[in-house]
Amino acid sequence: MFYRFPGLTLGIAKAAYQRPYENPLAGSRGDVVQPVTDGSQEKTDFIGWTWCRAADGRLGWVPDAWCRKRAQGWRLERDFAALELTVQQGDRLQLHYSESGFVFCTAATGEQGWLPDAVIAMEDHREDERSPEDSFPNAELAPWPLSATGTPMTTLDPAIAARYLAVQEIAREAAQRGLDFYRQRGALQVDHKGDDLQDVVSIADKTLEDLIRQRLSERFPADGLLGEEGGATDLAAPYLWVIDPIDGTAPFLNGLHNWCVSIGLMRDGEPLLGAIADPNHGELFHGLRGHGAFVNDQPLRVHAATDIRQGLTGLGTTHRRGKEHFLPFVTGLLAEGGQFFRNGSGALMTAYVAAGRLIGYYETLIHGWDCLAGLVLIQEAGGRHNAFLRNDGLVNGNPLLVAAPGVYDQLAALVGPSLDG
Numbered sequence: 001m002f003y004r005f006p007g008l009t010l011g012i013a014k015a016a017y018q019r020p021y022e023n024p025l026a027g028s029r030g031d032v033v034q035p036v037t038d039g040s041q042e043k044t045d046f047i048g049w050t051w052c053r054a055a056d057g058r059l060g061w062v063p064d065a066w067c068r069k070r071a072q073g074w075r076l077e078r079d080f081a082a083l084e085l086t087v088q089q090g091d092r093l094q095l096h097y098s099e100s101g102f103v104f105c106t107a108a109t110g111e112q113g114w115l116p117d118a119v120i121a122m123e124d125h126r127e128d129e130r131s132p133e134d135s136f137p138n139a140e141l142a143p144w145p146l147s148a149t150g151t152p153m154t155t156l157d158p159a160i161a162a163r164y165l166a167v168q169e170i171a172r173e174a175a176q177r178g179l180d181f182y183r184q185r186g187a188l189q190v191d192h193k194g195d196d197l198q199d200v201v202s203i204a205d206k207t208l209e210d211l212i213r214q215r216l217s218e219r220f221p222a223d224g225l226l227g228e229e230g231g232a233t234d235l236a237a238p239y240l241w242v243i244d245p246i247d248g249t250a251p252f253l254n255g256l257h258n259w260c261v262s263i264g265l266m267r268d269g270e271p272l273l274g275a276i277a278d279p280n281h282g283e284l285f286h287g288l289r290g291h292g293a294f295v296n297d298q299p300l301r302v303h304a305a306t307d308i309r310q311g312l313t314g315l316g317t318t319h320r321r322g323k324e325h326f327l328p329f330v331t332g333l334l335a336e337g338g339q340f341f342r343n344g345s346g347a348l349m350t351a352y353v354a355a356g357r358l359i360g361y362y363e364t365l366i367h368g369w370d371c372l373a374g375l376v377l378i379q380e381a382g383g384r385h386n387a388f389l390r391n392d393g394l395v396n397g398n399p400l401l402v403a404a405p406g407v408y409d410q411l412a413a414l415v416g417p418s419l420d421g
Contacts, residue, residue: 181204209230274373306407308336336410346361346370356404360404365397366399
């Protein structure tokens, strides 16, 4: 299991415990190595490590957790190379996640990578203790997920690992800041977008998006950005962040607890990872393509319903194009014995489908910043969604349907050809 340790300042332990790190025996999954006890290394019993010889005669340390004992020797169960972060004894590190004897760290230089936990000594203080006002008490020890097949995250590209870590931290920070605005919502300046008096935006939206953009740009300056309030920067970048600083602004301004911060990331045009932070309920939904989706530390799974009568369907519409399809859908849903739910936040309703709280969610028109993070959750939780990104849907918007697989076709038939037309 992977655990987060936000804000811990670390140092490298005494030299004797550096040896596994200084002399790793690099190898590939499937390689067979032989434990050595012939005195070629003065110490052969570091906890969690074994001094081994490779088939080509090389000697070095191998993490026990990454081997499986066989009659012919120890077989490596994963690649053990190019994972290490270059550090010196006494260097200060920020530790983020650990698994199977390894820790994902950030060095003072900004370089990120994995270190064996045997070489790290924790200091007695924290740089930034969590505020007692923190609305995510259950997210601090959120597991770093495994894939469906149990593949450890140490096999993940550090660039992706760093972004997955960042999106959770930044979403939480922005949501906490948003909660401060929410408690003082009566004093906020509120504007309307165009002539639609229902399409509102406040200084809170703008401030939170500025915060999110700043945090992402500091860590990943080459990445593109697309936000509801701030527009686009470098849409063609390989990594593109898609930001909704407050999804559910109308509930936010009217004192309803149905709003969240949503941040998704696309890589080469495909949804890769995302986080949706709901500070009012202390829930952080997060997921990474191929590695699962979670709410805090609990895995997400869509509802097992096989008929729309077996659960609630989320609904949404606006005064924009597509609203003419809303009432026919509601009429059909009720005629077939279904029931609907609406809370004013597309990101949250998408997350609720991934969590199995809703069996589906249909919106007549939605934009990419409202649902990009949620699409990752749906995919990883076993759900289905329509071709939302077609025809530049990320920027221009499209109808959206997400649902448990057992009811998707039934709901899609009620929407009709406008869904992907």
